[in-house]
Amino acid sequence: MNLYFHISPWPITYFLSYKMNELFITNLDVSHKKGHLFTLNNLTFKKCEIYIITGENGVGKTTLLKSILKINSDYSIGYLSSRLLGLVPYLTGRENLEIYFPNHAIAAYIKKYENISFIQELLEKKIEEASEGMRQFLSLSIFLESPFDVYLLDEPFNSISDKNCEILEMRILELSREKIVIMANPKFNLISIQSFKELKIQKSGLYVE
């Protein structure tokens, strides 16, 4: 069964199904405080597909992701911005994990990322003392382990090394089999993600390539 979001600026109406296979958006007004950017018509995001939004600075990539996030539905939509890491600087990596996950999930997390060379150091170190790459890795990995139906990644981080990026990319690939993943301007090298759909935003609107 498909999931349909029918969105009109006012009043907002939604038609939702029980199983998430796709996200259908029509008539979504993409605008920020300074004014209207463009309107999205009949755009479908499907499961098993990774979507990458590209475009010049200021065309509205972040605004588009936020507009999708603002859809008021029963389904959980997660949004990760590189500007907000979601970590407490005066706590260690493990204590930060405790804010997000129960103990058994933390054990599973550590097992999953045991191949990361700095994982033990990151768990013991205070976030304010950790390197930029470590912080970004922890923030992104926490986000990818959180249970959302739709994952929106706004400029995933560029300080993560290629080797660790590959591990995170594998996780994104794994997620995309069950969930919808949409990324804006990823600065990943995209080593593992070979197939994706590019959504190009220009000043006149959005184009699917």
Next chain:
Amino acid sequence: MWNRFIKAEMKYTYTNHWSIVHLLLASLLNFYLYYYSAKAFKPSAHLNISDYFSYIVIGDLALTLIHTHMIDAPTLFVRLKQFGIFERLLMVEKNLYKLLLQVFMASFISKFLLTQLHVVILIFLFNLEISFQALLALIGLKLFVSFLFIGLYFLSVAIACKLKKVSNGMFYFMTLLSFFSGVYFPLDVFQVDLFKKWLSLSPIHTYIDLVRNFVSSQWNYSLLISSGIHLFSWGTLFFIFGIVFIKILNHKAEFIDEWN
């Protein structure tokens, strides 16, 4: 997991040496402030200078006891918001009230010891004659009023969402409120009777009056019941207003725009 923020807040409060130094300095500074205020005070018909000294100290003690829901908890909320944690948890949990109450509990539990310490310092520094039973009753009163005024915390959070910085705004609000609630001087210094009557309805005034009566062991059950009803009415009103304010801000779009 029942309260994920307690550890973070405990660590912030008790590894931050400045908060402890601030507590000791504040007590000493208060001593001088109260001493010179008492000297400068022109006694009213009901209060002489020496009484005024203990009057103002107990006022400060009462303010300390209601600090949590007015300043500490909204400040913790703002800090979590600045780190981006509240936003990310809200995306997963979706239950704003549950998260807000977790923040309140974390602030209340972690700051409890610190506020009690402040109260004990005040009692010893100013040699207040207070019985152990009255001290226990004060702690009970703090618990009762804190949960009664949880709506006031919601209101503060709503204000914090808009102001982005809570402590400055709430500091001015608290100072203004204190001046008209009988913290620094009794309400009978005001000449207009109607104004006096209106001010005496203030929940802070009722609470501070109750603390004064506890400390001076002049309380009785009828005072306790009438003050309890008064505070409960205000608590209900604050709760309704707090929920309405948060409901207005709870529109997801508003939150997301505020966060980034």
